[in-house]
Amino acid sequence: MMFVLHPGADQEKIKSFINEFEEMGFSPLVSEGTERTVIGLVGNTKVLDVHSVVETHDIVSYGKRITEPYKLVNRAFHPDDTKVRINNIVFGEGGFQVISGPCSVENEDQIIQVARAVKESGATILRGGAYKPRSSPYSFQGLHQDGLRLLSLAKKETGLPIITEMTNMNQLEYFDDVDIIQIGARNMQNFDLLKEVGKCRKPVLLKRGLYNTIEEFLMSAEYIMAGGNEQIILCERGIRTIETMTRNTLDISAVPLLKKVSHLPVVIDPSHAAGIRSMVSPLSKASIAVGADGLMIETHNDPAKALCDGAQSLDLKQFDELMKEIRRRVEFEGKTLG
Amino acid sequence: MMFVLHPGADQEKIKSFINEFEEMGFSPLVSEGTERTVIGLVGNTKVLDVHSVVETHDIVSYGKRITEPYKLVNRAFHPDDTKVRINNIVFGEGGFQVISGPCSVENEDQIIQVARAVKESGATILRGGAYKPRSSPYSFQGLHQDGLRLLSLAKKETGLPIITEMTNMNQLEYFDDVDIIQIGARNMQNFDLLKEVGKCRKPVLLKRGLYNTIEEFLMSAEYIMAGGNEQIILCERGIRTIETMTRNTLDISAVPLLKKVSHLPVVIDPSHAAGIRSMVSPLSKASIAVGADGLMIETHNDPAKALCDGAQSLDLKQFDELMKEIRRRVEFEGKTLG
Amino acid sequence: MMFVLHPGADQEKIKSFINEFEEMGFSPLVSEGTERTVIGLVGNTKVLDVHSVVETHDIVSYGKRITEPYKLVNRAFHPDDTKVRINNIVFGEGGFQVISGPCSVENEDQIIQVARAVKESGATILRGGAYKPRSSPYSFQGLHQDGLRLLSLAKKETGLPIITEMTNMNQLEYFDDVDIIQIGARNMQNFDLLKEVGKCRKPVLLKRGLYNTIEEFLMSAEYIMAGGNEQIILCERGIRTIETMTRNTLDISAVPLLKKVSHLPVVIDPSHAAGIRSMVSPLSKASIAVGADGLMIETHNDPAKALCDGAQSLDLKQFDELMKEIRRRVEFEGKTLG
Amino acid sequence: MMFVLHPGADQEKIKSFINEFEEMGFSPLVSEGTERTVIGLVGNTKVLDVHSVVETHDIVSYGKRITEPYKLVNRAFHPDDTKVRINNIVFGEGGFQVISGPCSVENEDQIIQVARAVKESGATILRGGAYKPRSSPYSFQGLHQDGLRLLSLAKKETGLPIITEMTNMNQLEYFDDVDIIQIGARNMQNFDLLKEVGKCRKPVLLKRGLYNTIEEFLMSAEYIMAGGNEQIILCERGIRTIETMTRNTLDISAVPLLKKVSHLPVVIDPSHAAGIRSMVSPLSKASIAVGADGLMIETHNDPAKALCDGAQSLDLKQFDELMKEIRRRVEFEGKTLG
Structure with missing residues (x-):
């Protein structure tokens, strides 16, 4: 931790500052600059809060923490890539996964039809929401336990x-048959929930909050890993910016950045990133090229009648066409689908 | 709901669009513009998702919902101000409240000392965190139930x-003695939690998320009110912007805006808004002048040693001086402190 | 233009509103909704300002313009792609261009060395700054006319x-030998400058401002086109967001969006987008895959000693390696480099 | 300037790093931390670019400049407040100024009528746009020289x-009779223009760009002051954020922040900050309370027919009422209007 003093800071106060921190067990090092x-x-x-030290010592102009606040997810301390395995498929190490399915599980016919179709097209994991966080209390909130039951059926x-x-956290008991637990963007800093999934031994896909920095994203992953669960997949899904023509702005740079500072696999959700169906294909192509380990794409058998997020869902034929493109590009990158 | 078609949209498709929505029970009205x-x-x-309709009908350029998505919190449907009462004090109707206390309850001595001092200075409600959402798993997480017990003692x-x-939501059983439940900024869209406090009959202070719009803020209040709890106090506490010299940017315009479109009382938290102690006083003055119904100010008996947010906490003497300023200004506005 | 009235708006005032606009020559159409x-x-x-109408008529809740404010750059009115040609190379129509060179022209040796090397590696256009907009008055401001002279030499x-x-605008007289005029991000809304380049008959590369929306970007292109200059290349170069690990956030979605609503070619500047050398390669790959018509990449013979933007400049060997990657990927997309 | 190395950085490379900078004339000081x-x-x-050093030395994790990049506007080096005087009125030192008038000068009748009215109500400076930067080429662009002539008449x-x-910069020759030159938000980083007004000896009111940080704002003021012009008034006018209900978000904290780090007077423009007439009064009250040295308020004799910004302009009666409020509050703060 480093503190920059105001120009002309009082020598007596500097001495007292040094004494204070020596007594607390630190070794203060003084460098005199030109100004x-x-x-x-x-x-x-x-154990120190850098801002508190600044605000409570009037000779200090500002301070800065030298080391990153995350340790377990930090590549500096764990140079090798983490691979997350589910049965015989793997995120990372050249494996590329496509997660697909509807925003919400709506009924048996729908989820079975979508599951069969996306498998046929080449998806390797089935998604489907049972507990839906919706910004309006008047929107469809999901089928809850019944949705989980239908997902198991489709599996x-x-x-x-x-x-x-x-x-x-009270839902965990119903998740026995679930292979990957998703923590949604709006819960990225629901720390009680992060602690809970940190305790379990299932892979977790953690979505980046729509106004959270990469560092905060990694701190949330650190929460899960600090609980003992190392099977974490990071998911970039667009952040909120000043642009209004898309629902969010896909931060494509997040992939190489996350891979540089962390050892965890990274996937992209192009459906939520733009919120517009016609953007899913170009953003999927960009995601593969930039080095992502997978994609999460919303599909629906009848998007116009979807109970949520129909605007960004592909129909089954569109998904099938996109999968041909994806397969071709994953191969071009020297990776393996599935 | 209104849909704007592409220039030169096919007449047959327009007819089929109209038929489709007539069959669903709507009355479509067509206006031909110059372009x-x-x-x-x-x-x-x-029941319709405007974006889904746009994306699934190729003649449509874009669509827009005409009415606000919030009803219960909307002043258009409830013109009178809501007053939130706790014992003999009131938020709204000319009553101005000052909530003060430490970020975290740390021990009995600390909370009792702070509680006595802020009462002496004129604060009307005591704050103190027992369950602390911290962005790092290595930071102090609060005393939990023990913290609640110490708060009761101070009360x-x-x-x-x-x-x-x-x-x-599992903490609710321990909140019997608590007068106002606070929902923090990071939980503003924790909808399960909102539903839970919507069911109880205690006043709720809802903080605006640091990346949420006014409309989303009101939708979260709508969740609580839809559950039957009408005792809601809205709290603006700064939003995240491109500015980096302050922790957040206080959106002071939120006060007159929220009061225009909603009937709920609004308070400001200047401590979190800037994250810098020296800003608390000027922002408090601005908050009173702009029409807020109260302030929430962090204080600590020894900020340099505070276990959280010391940088933004006033010491007890600074708070006492600020309260003199606040009292003078609340009177100038024709309001009553307490 | 459409206006939504407050619930229960006074019938007399509605009549007077209608009369007012009928007298101004408009045909008001009234639709009664349920609320x-x-x-x-x-x-x-x-000729109308939608916000003024709202604020000056108390029965109006809000208003919205139906048609996009841009016409000349709008694909709705000009469905065919615009191709921008410089000699025998073309932006758009399957042609892919790589613009490369140093942030600033520093001296004859430097620009000639870089020009030869980037040509050798496959770049099709040479860049180099002579008039540098720097955020500090103490930074190198460019060689001005002398820089232009050295660029001509390299050409x-x-x-x-x-x-x-x-x-x-006073610099235009020195630009005779320049093939493409660049308007920088900080001048995207320097309307006097846009009008000036609108009058000349040289291609213009217009960079998106770092906090401007797509719509504002297109309005600035509209300024140039309204002056009679149709040779415009749009350049996405990253926008400012809450993320601080990169200098800016590349808005990769801007490419498909701009191509959907406009007919102009679009290139990406990955050097400024991230501001970090190691990000240039992954972002270039993503740009090609997403459908951009070209790239603008900063290179320097000795980045560590560059007078500006050394942090994001590739050295000549790194650029040569990247060009091999770019060539392979441009071919994969079925496009032609140069 | 300070550089943090990667954990386990190679000792040979550290030596070579130190040698390199010693040869350049710096004194490198090494501190070994625990990690x-x-x-x-x-x-x-x-003369060094911190980012370039980081990117060109692979042992370096990141770097940071220790001192602020602005000197002349920095309170650390010039502790006393700067007062800007125009005739017998002063910005700063307890003087509070109200600048008022129309967005655009439209014709003689309009500007004379508005000028008389705002003077009568207590405004101390008249504003009016002659050269208007408009985001659409189809909007009214101002009366140019003729507008300046009409302003002189009103004066x-x-x-x-x-x-x-x-x-x-070509307009300067027509500004002889103008008392304060305004640099608009969109030109805050038009460095050629800043250099030009830096050379003249008239007060300059510099508006903050709508996407610029406080530090960038001060660097632009530094440009003007580096040219020799010390008569600068800073103007906060709202920044762009994620909020969409207001045109911009007034950053009220900018006033105490700017006054802390700089010695220049600061005014607020509540009209542009919100873009909504009904917000002008509450934001003006907050601005006075927070410590601003003045206000800039748009007024019009007939806002509904204004050629620009009618939505945010007060009519003359509304302004007169607001001025009564302002006068009362300026006195409450112990300041003097005019």
Whole structure:
């Protein structure tokens, strides 16, 4: 931790500052610059709040933490890629996965029909929402436990592993048959929920919040890993910016950045990123080229009648066409689908 | 709901569009503009997703919902101000409340000392965190039930009503003695939690998420009110913008805007808005002048040693001085403190 | 233009509203919804300011313009792609161009060395700044006319067309030998400058401002086209968001969006988008896959000593390697480099 | 300037890093932390680009400039407040100024009528646009030289000093009679224009760009002051955020922040900040309370027919009422209007 003093800071106060932190067990190092003096603190500074030190010592102009606040997810301390395996498929290590299915599980016919179709087209994991976080209390909130039951049915029918969102910790007991637990963007900083999934031993797909930085995203992954669960897949799904023509702005740079500073696999959700069906194909192509480990694409047997997110869902024929494109491009990158 | 068609949209497709929605029970009204045709749908359009209709009908350029998605919190349907009462104090109707106390309850001495001091200075409600949502798993997470117990003690000691944050629905059973439940910024769209506090009959202080629009803020209040709980206080606490010198940017315009479109009382949290102690006083003055119904200000007996948010906490002497300023200004506005 | 009235708007006021606009030559159409009344105005509404009408008529809740404010750059009115040609190379129509060179022209040796190398590697256009808009008055501001002279020299030497930025209208007289005039991000809404380049008959590369929407971007292109200059290349170069690990956030969705609503070619500048050298390669790959018509990549013979933007510049060897990747991928997309 | 190395950075590379900067004349200071090594560079680091050093030395994780990039506008080096005087009125030192008038000068009748009325109500400076930067080429662009002539007339008529916007450097010759030159938000980083007004000896009101940070705002003021012009008034006028109900978000914290780090006077433009007439009064009250040195308020004799910004303009009666409020509040703050 480093503190930059105001120009002409009082020498007596500097001494007292140094004493204070020496007594707390740190080794303060003073560097005199041409205009400013800088004091570095060496030791276990994790216990200090940098802003508090600044605000409570009037000789200090500002301070900065030297080391990243995340450790377990940090590539600096764990150089090798983490691979997340579900049965015989893998995120990372050249494996590329396509997660597909409807925004919400609506009824048996729908989920079975979609599951069969996306499997046929080449998807490797089935998605479907049972607990839906909706911004309006008047919108369809999902089928809850019944939705989970229908997902299990579709899993049995097709053999596809399933992923679905958990919105509160009391739901965990119903997730036995679920292969990957999804933590949604609006719950990325629901720390109680992160602690809960940190305790279980199932892979977790963690979505980036729509106004959260990469560092905050990694701190949320750190919560899960600190609980002992290392099977984490990061998912970039668009952030909120000043642009209004798309629902969100896909932060495509997040993929190489996350892979640089962390060892976790990264997938992209192009459906939520733009919120517009016609953007799903170009954004999928860009995602493969930029180095993502997978895609999460919403599909529906009849998007015009979908109970949620119909605007961004592909119909089954569109998905089938897109999968041909995806397959060709995954191969071009030297990766393997599935 | 209104749909604008592409220029030169096919007449047959327009007819089929009209038929489709007539069969669903709507009355489509066609207006031919000089360049574009507009079709308005009259009826219970709450069941339609405007984006889905656009994406699934190629003649449509874009669509727009005519009415606000919130009803219960909407001043258009409830013109009178809602007043939220706790014992003999009131938010709204000329009553101005100052909520003060530490970020976290740390121990008995601390909370009792702070509670006595802020009461002495004129605060009307005591705050203190027991369940702390922290962005790092390595930060102090609060005393939990023990923190609630200490808050009750401070309440008994000073007679001040207490407010504290609830971070998950399983905590509700411990909140009997709490006067106002706080829903934090990061939980503003934790809809399961909103539904839960919607069912109880205690006042709720709902903080605006740091990346949420006014409309989303009101939709979250709508969730609580839809559950039957009408005792809601809205709290603006700064939003995230491109500015980096402050932790967040106080959106002071939110106060007159929220009061225009909604009937709920609005308070400001200047401590979190800037995240810098020296900004608390000027922002408090601005908040009173702009028409807020109260303030929420973090105080600590020894900010340099605070376990959280020391950088933005006032010490007890600074708070006492600020309260003199606040009292003078509340009177100038013709309102009553407490 | 469409106006939504408050619920229960006074019938007399509605009549007077209708009369007022009939007298101004519009045809108001009234639609009665279940909760709200909507009035559409047909006619040449370009002369009306929608916000003014709302604020000056108390029965109106809000208003919306139906048609896009841009016409000349709008694909709805000009369905065919615009191709921008410089000698025998073309932006659009399957042609893919790579613009490369240093942030600033620094001296003859530097620009000639870089020009030869990037040509050798396959770049099709040479870039180099002579008039540099720098956020600090103490930073290198460019060689001005002398820089233009050196660029001409490099053009003669290599045969590469040249592009360079114009920062004020008085510089135009020195731009005779320049093939493409660049309007920088900070000047995207310098309307006097846009009008000036609108009058000349040289291709213009217009960069998106770092906090401007797609619509504003297109309105700035409209300024140029309204002056009679149709040779416009749009350049996405990253927008400012809440993310701080990259200098800006590349809005990759801008490419398919701009191509959907406009007929102009679109290129991406991955160097400025991220501001980090190691991101240039992954973002270039994503740009080609998403459908861009070209790339603008900063290169330098000795980035560590560059007078500006060294952090994001590739050295000549790195660029040569990247060009091999680019060539392979442009071919994969069925396009032609150069 | 300070550089944090990657954990386990190679000792040979560290030595070579130190040598390199010693040869350039700096004194590198090495601090070994528990996890990371930090190297501070002492000397005239203004010539170094921190990002370039990071990207061109692979042992470096990141770097940070220790001192603010602005000097002349920095309160650290000039502790006393700057007062800007126009005739007998002053910005700063307890003087509070109200600038008022129409968005655009439209004709003689309009500007004379508005000028007389705002003077009568208590405004101390007259504003009016002659050169209008408009986002659409089809909007009214101002009366140009003729507008300046009419402003002069209004000045003669009322005795009020005048302020108007300059949009390019060629206009300066017509500004002889203008008392304060306004640099608009979209030109805040038009550095050629800043250099030009830096050379003249008239007060300049510099508006903050709608996507610019406080630091960039101060760097633009630094440009003007580096040219020798010290008469600068900073104007906060709202920044662009995710909120869509207001045109922009007034960053009220900018006032105390700017006054803390700089010595220049600061005014607020509540008309542009919200873009909604009904917000002008509450935002003006907040601005006075937060410590601003003045306000800039748009007024029009007939807002519904205004050629620009009618939605946010007060009519003359509304302004007169607001001025009573303003006068009362300026006195409450112990300041003097005019």
